Amino acid sequence: xxxxxxxxxxxxxxxxxxxxxxxxxxxxxxxxxxxxxxxxxxxxxxxxxxxxxxxxxxxxxxxxxxxxxxxxxxxxxxxxxxxxxxxxxxxxxxxxxxxxxxxxxxxxxxxxxxxxxxxxxxxxxxxxxxxxxxxxxxxxxxxxxxxxxxxxxxxxxxxxxxxxxxxxxxxxxxxxxxxxxxxxxxxxxxxxxxxxxxxxxxxxxxxxxxxxxxxxxxxxxxxxxxxxxxxxxxxxxxxxxxxxxxxxxxxxxxxxxxxxxxxxxxxxxxxxxx
Amino acid sequence: xxxxxxxxxxxxxxxxxxxxxxxxxxxxxxxxxxxxxxxxxxxxxxxxxxxxxxxxxxxxxxxxxxxxxxxxxxxxxxxxxxxxxxxxxxxxxxxxxxxxxxxxxxxxxxxxxxxxxxxxxxxxxxxxxxxxxxxxxxxxxxxxxxxxxxxxxxxxxxxxxxxxxxxxxxxxxxxxxxxxxxxxxxxxxxxxxxxxxxxxxxxxxxxxxxxxxxxxxxxxxxxxxxxxxxxxxxxxxxxxxxxxxxxxxxxxxxxxxxxxxxxxxxxxxxxxxxxxxxxxxxxxxxx
Numbered sequence: 001x002x003x004x005x006x007x008x009x010x011x012x013x014x015x016x017x018x019x020x021x022x023x024x025x026x027x028x029x030x031x032x033x034x035x036x037x038x039x040x041x042x043x044x045x046x047x048x049x050x051x052x053x054x055x056x057x058x059x060x061x062x063x064x065x066x067x068x069x070x071x072x073x074x075x076x077x078x079x080x081x082x083x084x085x086x087x088x089x090x091x092x093x094x095x096x097x098x099x100x101x102x103x104x105x106x107x108x109x110x111x112x113x114x115x116x117x118x119x120x121x122x123x124x125x126x127x128x129x130x131x132x133x134x135x136x137x138x139x140x141x142x143x144x145x146x147x148x149x150x151x152x153x154x155x156x157x158x159x160x161x162x163x164x165x166x167x168x169x170x171x172x173x174x175x176x177x178x179x180x181x182x183x184x185x186x187x188x189x190x191x192x193x194x195x196x197x198x199x200x201x202x203x204x205x206x207x208x209x210x211x212x213x214x215x216x217x218x219x220x221x222x223x224x225x226x227x228x229x230x231x232x233x234x235x236x237x238x239x240x241x242x243x244x245x246x247x248x249x250x251x252x253x254x255x256x257x258x259x260x261x262x263x264x265x266x267x268x269x270x271x272x273x274x
Numbered sequence: 275x276x277x278x279x280x281x282x283x284x285x286x287x288x289x290x291x292x293x294x295x296x297x298x299x300x301x302x303x304x305x306x307x308x309x310x311x312x313x314x315x316x317x318x319x320x321x322x323x324x325x326x327x328x329x330x331x332x333x334x335x336x337x338x339x340x341x342x343x344x345x346x347x348x349x350x351x352x353x354x355x356x357x358x359x360x361x362x363x364x365x366x367x368x369x370x371x372x373x374x375x376x377x378x379x380x381x382x383x384x385x386x387x388x389x390x391x392x393x394x395x396x397x398x399x400x401x402x403x404x405x406x407x408x409x410x411x412x413x414x415x416x417x418x419x420x421x422x423x424x425x426x427x428x429x430x431x432x433x434x435x436x437x438x439x440x441x442x443x444x445x446x447x448x449x450x451x452x453x454x455x456x457x458x459x460x461x462x463x464x465x466x467x468x469x470x471x472x473x474x475x476x477x478x479x480x481x482x483x484x485x486x487x488x489x490x491x492x493x494x495x496x497x498x499x500x501x502x503x504x505x506x507x508x509x510x511x512x513x514x515x516x517x518x519x520x521x522x523x524x525x526x527x528x529x530x531x532x533x534x535x536x537x538x539x540x541x542x543x544x545x546x547x548x549x550x551x552x553x554x555x556x557x558x559x560x561x
Contacts, residue, residue: 023364027376030361034383034437037394040404041386044397055403099291106284114288117295123487124299125495125539127512131519131532132302135309138525155298158291187283216387218498223519232389239502243393251390258385266374 038255045248052242064245071246077234078250080146084230085214088153093207096158100165100206101199105174121159129156130223137224144226152224153214160213161206168202215254310529320526328530336514336531340538343510346425347494350432354440354489355482357433362441362481363474366448377445384438392502395431396422399503423505431499436492440485447481448474483550491539511535 044054048061069075103111121129133152137144180194196203218232225233235247310328314320333340365376383391398405399421409415421427451474459469497512504510511531518528 023360024368027361027364027380030357031376031379031382034380034434036405037391037398037434038383038386040397041390041394044404055397055400056407057404095290095294098287102284102287106287108284108288110288111284114292117292117300121295121299123491123543125491125536127495127497127515128306128532128536129299129302131515131528132306133298134519135306135525135529136298136302139305139309151298155294158294162291218387218389222516232387235387235389235393236498239393239396247390247393251386254387255385259382262378262385266378 041248042252042255045245045252047245049245052244054243054245054248064249068246068249071244073229074234074244074246074250077229078231080228081215081231084146084150084153085211088150088157088214089207089211091150091154092157092161092210093203095154096161096206096210097165097199097203099158099162100202101169101195103162104166104169104172118159118162121156122163126156126217126219127223130220133220134223144224145228148224148226149221149228149230152220153217156217156220157210157213160209161203164206164209165199165202168199168205172198306529307533309525310533312526314526316523316525325526328526329534332527332530333534336511339509339511339514340535342425342508343494343512343535344538344542346429346432346500346510347490350429350436350493351440351486351490353429353433354437355444355485358437358440358444358485359478359482362445362448363478366445366451367453373449380441381438388435389498391435392431392498395434396502399427399430422503423507425504425508428500428504428508428510431503432493432496435496435499436489439488439492443484443488444478444481447478447484451477486546487543491543494539495535 044057045064046060046062047054047057048059048063049056050058099114102108103114130152133148133155134144136142137148142148176198177190177194180190185193216232218236221230221233222236229237231250235243238244238247308322309320311322311324311326312320313323313325313328361380365373365380369376386394397403400406401410401420401422406415406419406421410417410419421430455477456469456473459473464472494510495512497510497516500508500510500513512535515528515531515535518524518531522528
């Protein structure tokens, strides 16, 4: 009985699969189209170009990898981007995690409006956030720079971390924490030994999101930066005069590290699932 | 956790984030609205005069830029749906064991930063670049062929940059469909087209709906693609806001334009959600 039930649809699906392969081809073409500019970016990091405009292939070289740090202001920009991303991730992860915990676990006055503000912060156009921050700095005559960028990055990442952690907290069984309380754990021990390990996947996901949002941000940074330059700002500034190959190399290295982290963590979670 | 401390706990936990968002999100928003009604200049300072003309002047001067931004946003969003749907469909239903590999490959370009992706896309579209150059040299493209600095270039860049915001929600919605529901449609003698139109498509609409909301707002308020790919002829409202702030120091006008942009997008999204909201989408699925 069971065998006939399971076999019947399989027999019918076989001819269908052959016809659908047009969509398979389409998916592969789409992937190729999406990867094409990235492939060009990586390739032109190896281009032995002599003009300022790096778009004619002139032969293979590794010199841009050797002279990666020759452009001092580019190096400063990349260092700024990395340190801002690390600091903003650290701050956001701590305060955003507590916000996510409160929203996922407790009922309290003002919860609805807090959720509304988080939703607004996620859906607000970036340019409006940047423009409003600039309006504030102009109104109060505050100098813009490294600190204002950091403040802005924490601001636009909080909602993402809080929402990610909240999603994890909502799915948890409160009985586990109650058990810890019954066994005499104080609030701090309960948080550190029970709650935190349980919400850790949400916290890590939120932190990664915060890091990526920060290091990639152009629009809000542009409005809050003053004279401080980050990697995206530097690239944007270079588009008019010609982007040097070192940018391709930096982009390639960041890309490689990002892909490596993604692949390793995916492998690890697959192994953990087994 | 008992007593006052227990009752205070959620407030203490929410406090740092709440203060941060209040100080650097809500207060700036209020100040921007206030600034948008002021008059003055950078040297003499700005004073509050409830100058509503900032809005009427801004909208009449740059009305065409608003229209263009919304138009580009619409075209790029529709292009994203059309491009993303078939791939998301194939991966969700036929991807088999390599589902996540395909999804990963589709998202691979987004490991490169937004701005660098746009610059690389410009390289693809450049007349003498590594793609169009050889194509023209071999006579495949006509001599007058030109994409860069056109509206098409801007929309193509926007589509390229924001595609994952469409692919992911559609994929999630399709992936969630119970294959037994689709098989039931076939068992009831639905053709492949009927099964798609009456079962799969309606069930995936919430994903499309979410994708549109996630794509349309950032696309229509973007100015990087217009700046890098569009040249001076195809500026969007974001470019105007940026120029008014940085080059002209016309803070009140720029604030008025920013607030108007947000209001237009919010009203648009709200109207869209009301007419095509999830409730109706679910009803459409039931029909």
